[in-house]
Amino acid sequence: MKLKALLALAAGLALAGVAYAAEGDVKHPEPQKWSWEGAFGKFDRQQLQRGYQVYKEVCAACHAMHLVSFRNLSQPGGPEFSEAQMKAIAASFQVPAIDDKGEVIQRAGIPADRFPSPFPNETAARAANNNAYPVDLSVIVKARHDGANYIYALLTGYADTPSEFQLLPGLNYNPYFPGKQIAMPAPLVSDGQVTWPEGNPPATKEQMARDVVAFLAWTAEPKLEERKLMGVQVMIFLLGLSVLLYFAYKRLWRDVDH
Amino acid sequence: MDNANVTRRDFLYVASAGASAVGAALALWPFIDQMNPAADTLALKEVEFDLSPIVAGQIVTIEWQKKPVFVRRRTPEEIKAAEETPMADLKDPQTDKDRVQKPEWLILVATCTHLGCVPSKEMKGEFGGWLCPCHGSHYDTSGRIRKGPAPKNLAVPPYQFLSDTKVLIGAAPQSGGAAPAQHHG
Amino acid sequence: MAHGPSTYKPTNAFTRWLDSRLPIIRFLDDTMMQFPTPKNLNYWFTFGGILMIMLVVQIISGIVLAMHYVPHETLAFDSVERIMRDVNYGWLIRYIHSNGASFFFIAVYLHIFRGLYYGSYKAPREVLWLLGIVIYLLMMATGFLGYTLPWGQMSFWGATVITNFFSAIPFVGEAITQWLWGSFAVDNSTLQRFFSLHYLLPFVIAGVVILHIWALHVPGNNNPLGIDVKGPADTVPFHPYYTTKDGFAIAVFLLFFCYFVFFNPNFLGHADNYIPANRLVTPAHIVPEWYYLPLYAVLRSVPDKLFGVILMFGAIFVWALLPWLDTSRVRSNKFRPIMRQLFWILMFVIFILGYLGAQTADDSNLVFFGIELPIGKLLLAQIFTIYYFLHFLVITPLVGLLETPHPVPESISKAVLAKKGAASAASA
Numbered sequence A: 001m002k003l004k005a006l007l008a009l010a011a012g013l014a015l016a017g018v019a020y021a022a023e024g025d026v027k028h029p030e031p032q033k034w035s036w037e038g039a040f041g042k043f044d045r046q047q048l049q050r051g052y053q054v055y056k057e058v059c060a061a062c063h064a065m066h067l068v069s070f071r072n073l074s075q076p077g078g079p080e081f082s083e084a085q086m087k088a089i090a091a092s093f094q095v096p097a098i099d100d101k102g103e104v105i106q107r108a109g110i111p112a113d114r115f116p117s118p119f120p121n122e123t124a125a126r127a128a129n130n131n132a133y134p135v136d137l138s139v140i141v142k143a144r145h146d147g148a149n150y151i152y153a154l155l156t157g158y159a160d161t162p163s164e165f166q167l168l169p170g171l172n173y174n175p176y177f178p179g180k181q182i183a184m185p186a187p188l189v190s191d192g193q194v195t196w197p198e199g200n201p202p203a204t205k206e207q208m209a210r211d212v213v214a215f216l217a218w219t220a221e222p223k224l225e226e227r228k229l230m231g232v233q234v235m236i237f238l239l240g241l242s243v244l245l246y247f248a249y250k251r252l253w254r255d256v257d258h
Numbered sequence B: 001m002d003n004a005n006v007t008r009r010d011f012l013y014v015a016s017a018g019a020s021a022v023g024a025a026l027a028l029w030p031f032i033d034q035m036n037p038a039a040d041t042l043a044l045k046e047v048e049f050d051l052s053p054i055v056a057g058q059i060v061t062i063e064w065q066k067k068p069v070f071v072r073r074r075t076p077e078e079i080k081a082a083e084e085t086p087m088a089d090l091k092d093p094q095t096d097k098d099r100v101q102k103p104e105w106l107i108l109v110a111t112c113t114h115l116g117c118v119p120s121k122e123m124k125g126e127f128g129g130w131l132c133p134c135h136g137s138h139y140d141t142s143g144r145i146r147k148g149p150a151p152k153n154l155a156v157p158p159y160q161f162l163s164d165t166k167v168l169i170g171a172a173p174q175s176g177g178a179a180p181a182q183h184h185g
Numbered sequence C: 001m002a003h004g005p006s007t008y009k010p011t012n013a014f015t016r017w018l019d020s021r022l023p024i025i026r027f028l029d030d031t032m033m034q035f036p037t038p039k040n041l042n043y044w045f046t047f048g049g050i051l052m053i054m055l056v057v058q059i060i061s062g063i064v065l066a067m068h069y070v071p072h073e074t075l076a077f078d079s080v081e082r083i084m085r086d087v088n089y090g091w092l093i094r095y096i097h098s099n100g101a102s103f104f105f106i107a108v109y110l111h112i113f114r115g116l117y118y119g120s121y122k123a124p125r126e127v128l129w130l131l132g133i134v135i136y137l138l139m140m141a142t143g144f145l146g147y148t149l150p151w152g153q154m155s156f157w158g159a160t161v162i163t164n165f166f167s168a169i170p171f172v173g174e175a176i177t178q179w180l181w182g183s184f185a186v187d188n189s190t191l192q193r194f195f196s197l198h199y200l201l202p203f204v205i206a207g208v209v210i211l212h213i214w215a216l217h218v219p220g221n222n223n224p225l226g227i228d229v230k231g232p233a234d235t236v237p238f239h240p241y242y243t244t245k246d247g248f249a250i251a252v253f254l255l256f257f258c259y260f261v262f263f264n265p266n267f268l269g270h271a272d273n274y275i276p277a278n279r280l281v282t283p284a285h286i287v288p289e290w291y292y293l294p295l296y297a298v299l300r301s302v303p304d305k306l307f308g309v310i311l312m313f314g315a316i317f318v319w320a321l322l323p324w325l326d327t328s329r330v331r332s333n334k335f336r337p338i339m340r341q342l343f344w345i346l347m348f349v350i351f352i353l354g355y356l357g358a359q360t361a362d363d364s365n366l367v368f369f370g371i372e373l374p375i376g377k378l379l380l381a382q383i384f385t386i387y388y389f390l391h392f393l394v395i396t397p398l399v400g401l402l403e404t405p406h407p408v409p410e411s412i413s414k415a416v417l418a419k420k421g422a423a424s425a426a427s428a
Helices: A002-021 A045-059 A070-074 A083-091 A122-128 A147-156 A205-220 A224-253 B003-033 B076-084 C013-019 C024-033 C043-066 C076-085 C090-117 C126-148 C153-168 C173-181 C188-217 C238-263 C290-300 C305-325 C337-357 C377-402 C412-427
Strands: A094-098 A104-108 B047-050 B059-064 B067-073 B105-109 B128-131 B138-140 B145-147 B159-161 B166-169 C036-038 C235-237 C365-368 C371-376
Touching: A045 A205, A070 A083, A147 A205, A224 B003, A224 C090, A224 C238, B003 C043, B003 C090, B003 C238, B047 B059, B105 B166, C013 C024, C024 C238, C036 C238, C043 C090, C043 C188, C043 C238, C076 C090, C090 C126, C090 C238, C090 C290, C090 C337, C126 C153, C126 C188, C126 C290, C126 C305, C153 C173, C153 C188, C153 C305, C173 C188, C235 C238, C290 C305, C290 C337, C290 C377, C305 C377, C337 C377, C365 C377, C371 C377
Parallel strands: none
Antiparallel strands: A094 A104, B047 B166, B059 B067, B067 B105, B128 B138, B138 B145, B159 B166, C036 C235, C365 C371
C-alpha cells in the first residue's frame, strides 16, 4: 500500500512533466548530450568562449541579453575569460550614457555594465524586424521547454519549405518552431561563419549551434556549477545524517514493544 | 543492558544530535551571507569626472559607490594653510602631501568620520574646511579633523588623473603618483 | 494537558523563579517532551513534523527573498533574476523557496490522505480536522499569491485566471475583480497587494497551526489502529521517541527535497515563467502548479462559469463535512475492508483528475502514453468529478452503515503484543 502511494506520486510528477510537453504537431527536438547535465556536470570553458563569439558575431545584432554583465564573463563557473580579456570585451561595446552636459552619448563599456541592447526599445526592435520581436536571450534556455535541445534543433532545423506547406510572406520554414514558420531567418548559414582561435574544432554549423546553446545555457543558469557542487556535498551529508538518525531511532525503540 | 550497549547508544545519540546541529549551523550561513553586498553592488564602479568647470575655491559634490565625494579646487591660501599646519595640532596626524596627488585638487569621501553625515560646504567651520551639521566636527582645508567628536580625517578615495582636467574616481592611481588611498590608521 | 498532571520539575533557582511567573518551560516540557503519544504510529504520522519544518523553511527563505525582491511590474522579473545571479547564495534561497512550496504541498497531501485513511477526522478530532482544512486553504492562497510574484507569463496569466473566478459571482462579480486588481486587469497594483498578502498569510498559517496543535493535544494523536489510548502502556513520551523518529523522517524528506533544489530546480515549474509577463499574449498551454491540478480539472469539467467555480470550492468543502458524513463506528481503514478499497479508488480518481488538469483545454480524446483512448477528456473529467463527490456525499455514509468492520483490538498494547506473538510464533 505504501509503495502504491509512492508510485502514484512519482507517476503524477512525471506525467505532469510529460503533459507540459504535448503541443501540436511540431517536431520534437532530438535529445543531445550536454556537458553540464548530470550531478557532476560542468560547462566546457572553451565551448562557452566559442559560444560567446557566436553570440557576439551572429545573435547580438538583433537579440539583447540584458541580464548579463561583462564582469560575468570572467567569473568562476562561466567562460572564465581572463580579467584582461573581459575588460577588452567590455571596452569593445558602446553603452549609452549621459555626459556632463546631460547629453545622451555612447561610451566604451566597463565590467560592471550589462550587455547593451541592439535596439532602444521593443517598438524599435519590431520596426527593424518586420514586426517580429527578437527575444532577449538571457534566460532563453530556461524559458523554453527542453530549452537546450530545442534551441539547438531550431538553429540547425531550417529546411526547404515542403511543397504542400503554406508559408506566409516574410517567414521561414522551421519544423521545430510552433506553427512551423518563424520570422528569424536562419542565423547560421555557412561553415566557418565565425573564426575561432587555433586549437578549436572546425566551425561547422552544428558546432556553432552547439556552442552558442552552451553559452546561452550558462547565461540562463550562471550558478549551475556552484549549485551542483554544493548539491553533492549536501546530499552526502544528509545521507549520513539519515543513516545516523535511523540507527539512533532503531536503537531507542528496541526496548519498546510497538 | 551491558556497558558496551550503553556506550554505543550514547555515541549514536550524541553523533546524530551533533550532526543535526552542525547541519543546521552550516545551513544558516547562506541566509546570513545573503545580506552582504551582492555581486553587482561590489562590481567595480568608477566615476569619470571633468574638472575643467571648477574654479578656485569651489567645492563640488559627486556620487561614487553610493557615497558623496567632495572635489575641491583649493586656493593658494587654503593650500598654504593645509601644508603649514603643525602635526602637533592634529588629532589624526597626516601631512597634506599624503592626502593629495596635486595640491590644487582635494578629493575626499564626504562622510563625516563621526556618524556618517555629510559635512556642510557652506558652513566651513573654524578651520576653513568643512563643518559637520550633525554634531559639530570641524575639518580643515585638507579635510583633517581639527575639533569636535569625529575621530579621523575625511577619507581619500582611490583616484587617478586621466589628464589635467579629467579624474577617474575609484581607480587605483598610476604608479609614481602621490600617496594613494590607503587611508591612514 | 488532558493527560494527567504535569511532571515537570524545575531544577535550579532560575527555572523555579520563572516557573511560578511564566511556566513556559513547563508548558513546552508537557507538550513537546513528556506528551504521551501512541507507541504504534507509523511513518505516515511523521508528516506533521515534516510540515512544521517546511513552514519554517518557507518563512525564513521568504523573509530573506523579500529583502531583495522588488514588487513592481517593471522590476519584479529582473529583481528575481538579480537574486539568482548577484545576491550571495540568492540562487539557493530562491530555489529552496520555489521547490519548498511544492514539497510543502507533497507533505500536506500525504498528511491529509493519512488522516483520511486512518479516520483522524472522526470524533473527537473534528475541530482538529477543520483547522487543518483552514490551513490547507490558506496554503493554497499563499502558494497562488507567491506564484504571481516572479511576474513571468505563468504568474501573470495564472493571476488573471484565478482572480477571474470571482467574476463568476452574479451582479457584483465585475466589481469584485476590479477591487481585487485595483485596475481594469491584473496590474502593478495587483502585484503589490499580492506581495503584501503573500508576506502576511504565512504568519496567519503559523497561528492556525498553533491552534491545530492545541486541538491535537486535547484528544491526543490518532494512530493506525484508530482506537483510543487506554493507559500508559499504550504510549511513549514524545521525546525522545518521536523526536528521533520524526528527525529521521525529516532527514529523508530533505534528501528528496534537496535533490530537486540542487539537481532539478525547475522541474516542478514551467518554462513559460522565465518569459517576462506580457499582457498582450497568453501562453499556448496555461496550467496551474501541479498541486492545484485536480481542482483545476473539476473546474474545467463544468461548462458553466459560476457552477464550475462553486464545484471547485465544493471539492474542498466536502472534506469539512466528512466527520459527519462518515457513519462508521470504526476509525481506521485497517478494519474496514470495503472502505479501504474505496480509499485507494479515491486516490486513483484524484490522480486522474490531476492528470486531466494538466491536459490542454480541448475536448479531444485522451492520449495516454501514446495510446488514444476512445473517450473525450471532458467527459472523463466529468465522470471522475461526479465520482469524487459521490465518494464523500453518498458512498461514505452508506458504506459506514452497511459495512461490517473487522474486530477492533482492545488496546494498542494488546494489539502490539498479539502482533509480536504472531511474529515469534511464525519464526519459531
